[in-house]
Amino acid sequence: MSALSINIQLNTGASIPAVGFGTVCDEANKGIFKEALEAALLEGGYRHIDTAWCYGTEALIGEVLQKLFDSGKLKREDVFVTTKVWPSLWANPLKSLDKSLHDLHLDYVDLLLQHWPLAFDSDENGHPKVPKDEQGHVKFAKGADYLDTWKKMIEIYKTTDKVKAIGISNYTVAMMKRLLEQTDVVPAANQVELHPHLPQVEFVKFCQDHHIIVEAFSPLGSTGAPNLKIPIVVDLAKKYGVPAVDILVNYHVQAGRVVLPRSQNIKRIKKGFSEVKLTKNELAQLDQYGIEHPKRYICQDWGKGIGFEHWG
Ligand SMILES: NC(=O)C1=CN([C@@H]2O[C@H](COP(=O)(O)OP(=O)(O)OC[C@H]3O[C@@H](n4cnc5c(N)ncnc54)[C@H](O)[C@@H]3O)[C@@H](O)[C@H]2O)C=CC1
Numbered sequence: 001m002s003a004l005s006i007n008i009q010l011n012t013g014a015s016i017p018a019v020g021f022g023t024v025c026d027e028a029n030k031g032i033f034k035e036a037l038e039a040a041l042l043e044g045g046y047r048h049i050d051t052a053w054c055y056g057t058e059a060l061i062g063e064v065l066q067k068l069f070d071s072g073k074l075k076r077e078d079v080f081v082t083t084k085v086w087p088s089l090w091a092n093p094l095k096s097l098d099k100s101l102h103d104l105h106l107d108y109v110d111l112l113l114q115h116w117p118l119a120f121d122s123d124e125n126g127h128p129k130v131p132k133d134e135q136g137h138v139k140f141a142k143g144a145d146y147l148d149t150w151k152k153m154i155e156i157y158k159t160t161d162k163v164k165a166i167g168i169s170n171y172t173v174a175m176m177k178r179l180l181e182q183t184d185v186v187p188a189a190n191q192v193e194l195h196p197h198l199p200q201v202e203f204v205k206f207c208q209d210h211h212i213i214v215e216a217f218s219p220l221g222s223t224g225a226p227n228l229k230i231p232i233v234v235d236l237a238k239k240y241g242v243p244a245v246d247i248l249v250n251y252h253v254q255a256g257r258v259v260l261p262r263s264q265n266i267k268r269i270k271k272g273f274s275e276v277k278l279t280k281n282e283l284a285q286l287d288q289y290g291i292e293h294p295k296r297y298i299c300q301d302w303g304k305g306i307g308f309e310h311w312g
């Protein structure tokens, strides 16, 4: 069986495919992005796209979706689409969402995430994406609270048909506690960096206890896929006779989490990922590896010194 056909239930009752297509794309690969996405949807078996206003790929995704909808090869309800509100548009998530919907050629998304629990001091159109002062330090919006964005997202969720679910990304446990105390919608998901170098065991347990689905970004360790070389991953791949990437994917889906690998390599995309029934003991060994060898790959400078106690 393919890991791409596994689904998980969100706290809204909706179903989310456990493997999503990551859509960060280097400028150098933008030329093949549409072909890669089309292959993912038509031949790779992907039914979930993870994107964001800030990735600069939404217009390309929109072109592919429109083409596949028009040709009858794909129906809107067959694909789960997530987008995100970047901190430069923290004050106006509706504007961010409307721009994303326009570019994606959609009238709703399945999941809207607050990309970071941060507010940047940018203009009303969200530019620059990461404002900096003369010393190169990120400029934060004075007096802003990241929960202001979440509250506005709740309003969108309750009063429009533009989002089926709302969630968060890069929130710590402390930030989630604050959100749960002060607002009345439990996020459907929290998307964070998670892999056998960064298992975040207590974070995962908190989300599970509160019915918040954990979505794992950078599962391969981001650019260059360094996690494919983790010794226990290599050993398990040999044991099950599968590529190491299948172990990194199944580390999440077998534990009830969503995983978001990125590739623009059409051969790899078409291959998909096999389902590997890792045992509880093997999942625990993969966690233990990260407890002993912690490593975070996405260390943006805006996280330092502002409460990201989970950052290495
Ligand atoms: N919410 C957030 O703040 C973030 C969300 N994300 C989401 O997660 C997705 C995935 O994370 P990424 O950091 O993009 O990286 P990733 O961990 O998926 O790794 C991508 C790298 O692995 C390589 N790769 C893919 N399959 C391979 C294979 N079978 N063999 C060898 N190399 C392979 C790719 O060429 C690329 O260099 C993003 O595209 C995005 O959708 C990523 C970062 C932050």
Ligand SMILES: O=C1O[C@H](CO)[C@@H](O)[C@@H]1O
Binding pocket: 024, 052, 298, 300
């Ligand atoms: O989602 C995201 O992707 C970029 C690059 O990895 C990162 O800044 C952001 O959180």
